[in-house]
Amino acid sequence: MNPMRPKILATIRKIPRGGVSTYGAVARAAGYPGGARRVASVLRGSRDLPWHRVLGAGGEIKLTGDAAFEQRFRLQSEGVSFRGRRVDMSQHEYRFGKTKPSFRKRVSR
DNA sequence: ACTGTGACACTGG
DNA sequence: ACCAGTGCCACAG
Numbered sequence: 629m630n631p632m633r634p635k636i637l638a639t640i641r642k643i644p645r646g647g648v649s650t651y652g653a654v655a656r657a658a659g660y661p662g663g664a665r666r667v668a669s670v671l672r673g674s675r676d677l678p679w680h681r682v683l684g685a686g687g688e689i690k691l692t693g694d695a696a697f698e699q700r701f702r703l704q705s706e707g708v709s710f711r712g713r714r715v716d717m718s719q720h721e722y723r724f725g726k727t728k729p730s731f732r733k734r735v736s737r
Numbered sequence: 738a739c740t741g742t743g744a745c746a747c748t749g750g
Numbered sequence: 751a752c753c754a755g756t757g758c759c760a761c762a763g
Contacts, residue, residue: 650745650746651745652745652746662745663745664744664745665743665745666745667744667745668744668745672743672744685746689744691744692744695744699744
């Protein structure tokens with residue numbers, strides 16, 4: 629039906645405990661460059677996912693209010709360290725094996 | 738078909 | 751560091 633959702637789910641599940649990734653990176657790894665918002669959407673509607681390991685670009689928590697606090701708490705409890713409001717990506721970002729190049733229309737540049 | 742809505746990303750100022 | 755503007759695109763109404 630929607631080939632995109634399962635791929636994104638599978639990708640998210642690859643992020644190991646103590647590791648993190650970003651909406652954009654997950655989208656690219658799933659074969660949908662530019663689909664960051666799709667990743668967020670999937671996270672919202674699915675359960676039993678390491679949802680707290682997905683962050684905004686630069687390691688920023690994009691949730692708001694209590695949810696944001698919970699995400700930070702969960703991450704810290706599995707050993708992820710922060711630098712101010714963001715996760716220290718250089719130390720915790722999980723790298724997916726570069727797969728599916730897939731195209732993306734070049735934006736005016 | 739059209740419009741509004743996002744747990745987004747990137748560039749510029 | 752913050753904010754505005756723009757691109758993106760599935761989904762719901």
